[in-house]
Amino acid sequence: xxxxxxxxxxxxxxxxxxxxxxxxxxxxxxxxxxxxxxxxxxxxxxxxxxxxxxxxxxxxxxxxxxxxxxxxxxxxxxxxxxxxxxxxxxxxxxxxxxxxxxxxxxxxxxxxxxxxxxxxxxxxxxxxxxxxxxxxxxxxxxxxxxxxxxxxxxxxxxxxxxxxxxxxxxxxxxxxxxxxxxxxxxxxxxxxxxxxxxxxxxxxxxxxxxxxxxxxxxxxxxxxxxxxxxxxxxxxxxxxxxxxxxxxxxxxxxxxxxxxxxxxxxxxxxxxxxxxxxxxxxxxxxxxxxxxxxxxxxxxxxxxxxxxxxxxxxxxxxxxxxxxxxxxxxx
Amino acid sequence: xxxxxxxxxxxxxxxxxxxxxxxxxxxxxxxxxxxxxxxxxxxxxxxxxxxxxxxxxxxxxxxxxxxxxxxxxxxxxxxxxxxxxxxxxxxxxxxxxxxxxxxxxxxxxxxxxxxxxxxxxxxxxxxxxxxxxxxxxxxxxxxxxxxxxxxxxxxxxxxxxxxxxxxxxxxxxxxxxxxxxxxxxxxxxxxxxxxxxxxxxxxxxxxxxxxxxxxxxxxxxxxxxxxxxxxxxxxxxxxxxxxxxxxxxxxxxxxxxxxxxxxxxxxxxxxxxxxxxxxxxxxxxxxxxxxxxxxxxxxxxxxxxxxxxxxxxxxxxxxxxxxxxxxxxxx
Numbered sequence: 001x002x003x004x005x006x007x008x009x010x011x012x013x014x015x016x017x018x019x020x021x022x023x024x025x026x027x028x029x030x031x032x033x034x035x036x037x038x039x040x041x042x043x044x045x046x047x048x049x050x051x052x053x054x055x056x057x058x059x060x061x062x063x064x065x066x067x068x069x070x071x072x073x074x075x076x077x078x079x080x081x082x083x084x085x086x087x088x089x090x091x092x093x094x095x096x097x098x099x100x101x102x103x104x105x106x107x108x109x110x111x112x113x114x115x116x117x118x119x120x121x122x123x124x125x126x127x128x129x130x131x132x133x134x135x136x137x138x139x140x141x142x143x144x145x146x147x148x149x150x151x152x153x154x155x156x157x158x159x160x161x162x163x164x165x166x167x168x169x170x171x172x173x174x175x176x177x178x179x180x181x182x183x184x185x186x187x188x189x190x191x192x193x194x195x196x197x198x199x200x201x202x203x204x205x206x207x208x209x210x211x212x213x214x215x216x217x218x219x220x221x222x223x224x225x226x227x228x229x230x231x232x233x234x235x236x237x238x239x240x241x242x243x244x245x246x247x248x249x250x251x252x253x254x255x256x257x258x259x260x261x262x263x264x265x266x267x268x269x270x271x272x273x274x275x276x277x278x279x280x281x282x283x284x285x286x287x288x289x290x291x292x293x294x295x296x297x298x299x300x301x302x303x304x305x306x307x308x309x310x311x312x313x314x315x316x317x318x319x320x321x322x323x324x325x326x327x328x329x330x331x
Numbered sequence: 332x333x334x335x336x337x338x339x340x341x342x343x344x345x346x347x348x349x350x351x352x353x354x355x356x357x358x359x360x361x362x363x364x365x366x367x368x369x370x371x372x373x374x375x376x377x378x379x380x381x382x383x384x385x386x387x388x389x390x391x392x393x394x395x396x397x398x399x400x401x402x403x404x405x406x407x408x409x410x411x412x413x414x415x416x417x418x419x420x421x422x423x424x425x426x427x428x429x430x431x432x433x434x435x436x437x438x439x440x441x442x443x444x445x446x447x448x449x450x451x452x453x454x455x456x457x458x459x460x461x462x463x464x465x466x467x468x469x470x471x472x473x474x475x476x477x478x479x480x481x482x483x484x485x486x487x488x489x490x491x492x493x494x495x496x497x498x499x500x501x502x503x504x505x506x507x508x509x510x511x512x513x514x515x516x517x518x519x520x521x522x523x524x525x526x527x528x529x530x531x532x533x534x535x536x537x538x539x540x541x542x543x544x545x546x547x548x549x550x551x552x553x554x555x556x557x558x559x560x561x562x563x564x565x566x567x568x569x570x571x572x573x574x575x576x577x578x579x580x581x582x583x584x585x586x587x588x589x590x591x592x593x594x595x596x597x598x599x600x601x602x603x604x605x606x607x608x609x610x611x612x613x614x615x616x617x618x619x620x621x622x623x624x625x626x627x628x629x630x631x632x633x634x635x636x637x638x639x640x641x642x643x644x645x646x647x648x649x650x651x652x653x654x655x656x657x658x659x660x661x662x
Contacts, residue, residue: 025356027378046605047358267642274377274607274638307605311598311653315646322642 002245005152007194010159010187017059017160020092024048024161026168026301031272036288039299043165046277046307050116052233053161053184053305054078054085060157061146062089070095075143077101077123077130079180079235080109081306082148087118098143100133102126106232108310127227127237148183149240155187162191165301172199173298176284178305179203179212179254180234182243188303189250202293203247203254204283206231206262212239212247213254230259233280233306255293261286266314267321269304278309333576336483338525341490341518348390348491351423353379355492357499357632362603367619370630374496377608377638381447383564384492384515384636385409385416391488392477393420401426406474408432408454408461410511410566411440412637413479418449429474431464433457437563439641458558458568479514480571486518493522496632503530504629507615509636510534510543510585511565513574519634520581533624534578534585535614537562537593543570543578544585561590564611564637586624588617596620597645598652600635609640 024044032040045053062074073096076086083099090097097118101110104125113120123133131147138145148154161184165175175192177185182203189201205213209227221244227235239247257265262279265286269277277285284302287293293300355375363371376384393405404427407417414430421428428449432441435456444451454464462478469476479485492515496506506523508516513534520532536544540558552575558566570578588596593610596617600608608616615633618624624631 022358025378027353030380047356049361051605270607270645271642274382276601276605276607311602311649314601315649315653318642318646322646 002242004246004249005155005159005187005190007191009152009156010163010191010194013060013153013156014160014163016063017056017157020059021056022048023164026165027273029273032285032288036291036295038295038297040288041169041301042273042275043161043301043303044275045161046275046281046304050085050088051306051308052081052085053158053303054082055089056160057148057154057157057183058082058085058089061151061153062086062093062095064153065095065144069144072142072144073098074146075100075134075137076146076148077134079233080105080113081233081308083113083118083120084109084116084308087113087116091117098137100130100137102130106310109232109308112308127235149181150242152242154183155190155243155246158184158187159191160187161303162188163195166192166195169299169301171299172301174200174202174293174295174300176202176204176287176293176300176302178234178280178283178303179205180209180280181236182212182239182247184303184305185251186243186246190246193250200252201250203251204287205254205256206234206283207256207258209234209236210256211237213256215239215244216247216251216254231262231280231283233278234283255287257283257286257290261290263317264321265289266309267318270318275304276307276309276314277304278306281306333573335577335580336486336490336518336521338522340483340487341494341522341525344391344484344487345491345494347394348387348488351390352387354495355379357496358604360604363616363619367622367626369626369628371619372500372632373604373606374492374632374634375606376492377606377612377635381416381419382637382639383412383416384489384634385413386420387491388479388485388488388514389413389416389420392482392484393417393424393426395484396426396475400475403473403475404429405477406431406465406468407477407479408465410564411436411444412564412639414444414449414451415440415447415639418444418447422448429468431461431468433461437641440563440639443639458566480512481573483573485514486521486574486577489515489518490522491518492634493519497523497526500630500632502630503632505531505533505624505626505631507533507535507618507624507631507633509565509611509614509634510536511540511611512567513543513570513578515634515636516582517574517577521577524581531583532581534582535618536585536587537565537614538587538589540565540567541587542568544587546570546575547578547582547585561593562611562614564609565614586618588614588621592617592621594648595652597640598649601649606635607638607640607645608635609637612637
């Protein structure tokens with residue numbers, strides 16, 4: 001049985017990364033609050049440095065490496081956002097970084113990683129191929145490999161978001177979190193439940209990438225054959241073992257949303273909150289708009305986990321929402 | 332000679348509107364900082380309640396009305412953002428509001444004003460028609476008319492942005508401000524120069540709506556026959572007399588940008604800062620991208636004054652920037 005990350009460890013991570021990452025704004029949303037008859041506020045990790053929350057864990061992990069590990073350079077596999085964040089943090093701290101990505105990774109995210117000075121190594125489009133490639137890099141180049149699925153520092157780093165929400169949103173009742181491997185919700189729930197066990201923590205996944213959600217219902221880790229979703233940041237085919245141990249203890253509920261609900265939420269956020277949010281970052285808002293979270297009268301913090309969406313599809317989703325609205329008006 | 336608004340009056344406005352408007356985030360922009368070799372941070376009034384800074388002046392003005400004036404209801408003319416803000420503040424304070432808009436006003440902004448409970452009265456597409464219509468409303472309906480061009484409270488309310496920037500951005504060197512009638516820059520400059528006269532205040536206008544810029548060069552109020560620009564929030568054909576008195580005293584420079592530079596800046600902000608900003612709110616970024624502000628090595632606060640852009644053109648500008656980038660890459 002794995003040792004869980006403790007609130008104290010999240011607090012320590014926060015001190016370590018202070019000044020290197022952004023204390024992101026929590027923005028109330030009048031429109032969505034009115035529509036859901038609750039008090040909704042967005043925790044804007046899309047406005048975080050590198051455009052996603054991953055930079056919190058990236059700094060936590062890299063700062064905690066030994067001098068020798070740092071000197072060898074560090075490697076990580078990622079669907080995109082962690083890669084960019086890791087490259088950025090590596091450049092800031094003078095640690096050479098290598099990022100393993102599946103060939104199908106959004107070119108927008110691969111390019112961003114290179115721009116920050118990270119070396120990108122592509123692998124096959126299988127989730128497991130990422131770890132096989134990391135193993136090879138460890139053997140051939142002696143790189144320090146970070147397995148983000150088993151790393152306490154990753155969860156501690158992500159948990160700093162929970163500490164900030166608790167400070168920014170007095171008497172918050174519910175925290176809504178996008179879920180892939182579960183690292184984010186594991187950290188956030190550790191902080192939130194550690195501070196106030198009565199606060200509900202709800203995870204959201206795309207229906208086509210619902211491994212953590214199925215696991216939650218089954219009470220044990222469930223693996224799906226393939227993740228099929230527009231949310232390129234949420235493609236884990238099973239929750240990570242260590243995040244799962246935290247989810248099992250702390251998460252109150254899991255819900256799923258369709259890709260169409262997600263792209264409509266992306267367009268909704270642009271129009272009403274003036275924020276650019278990527279699909280994986282907008283799943284919480286998609287769930288709220290659909291109205292299935294049962295939050296009437298509650299204070300709800302929704303984590304917008306990232307904003308790294310390619311411009312062309314982003315623009316297309318906005319136009320699609322406009323077109324569907326025009327059709328409705330014409331009825 | 333008009334009496335100028337004093338720093339003390341801006342401070343008083345800030346106390347009055349505290350808790351009713353948002354202390355908006357100041358977000359550093361790593362990308363634009365690298366490109367301009369300076370330290371750029373955005374003062375995000377696009378994330379302000381109602382999507383623009385105008386709500387600061389709206390509350391300041393309405394809170395300072397007498398009980399009798401409030402009971403009669405208040406009227407204002409606006410190109411759109413002030414209307415929405417005034418309607419919103421009126422609803423919050425229980426004051427009935429009437430908003431005079433030119434027929435050519437963005438339907439998106441008129442709709443938003445109605446949504447907040449304001450009554451919209453359209454007038455001809457002449458800047459002066461707005462004041463003729465207000466006069467009529469005063470006579471016929473005894474409404475309390477607010478002339479935002481001559482109102483000290485408007486300037487004091489807008490000035491609260493300057494106080495916040497000074498607190499959020501230590502040792503700021505330059506503040507860049509969108510300009511139409513000059514009310515925003517008048518308030519911001521009053522606060523900034525009052526706190527630290529060495530800080531430069533630079534105004535930006537669209538080339539097709541450059542009355543304040545021409546006035547600045549001439550040293551006296553210049554009127555242009557017509558404003559032709561995509562920036563629907565910046566359409567004044569002359570600076571307001573009271574704002575002009577402040578500009579004359581405090582503004583260090585004025586520059587202009589083309590509509591094309593503005594729409595590219597809107598797309599740039601979506602991609603790099605994850606923010607939705609309307610054309611009039613993006614003129615400062617347009618000027619910085621072009622590189623004509625001479626800010627190398629400086630700490631620069633850029634006011635993003637609003638985010639109320641209709642979804643369809645916003646999406647189109649993003650696609651246009653993508654297309655122009657693809658063309659360049661293909662060369």
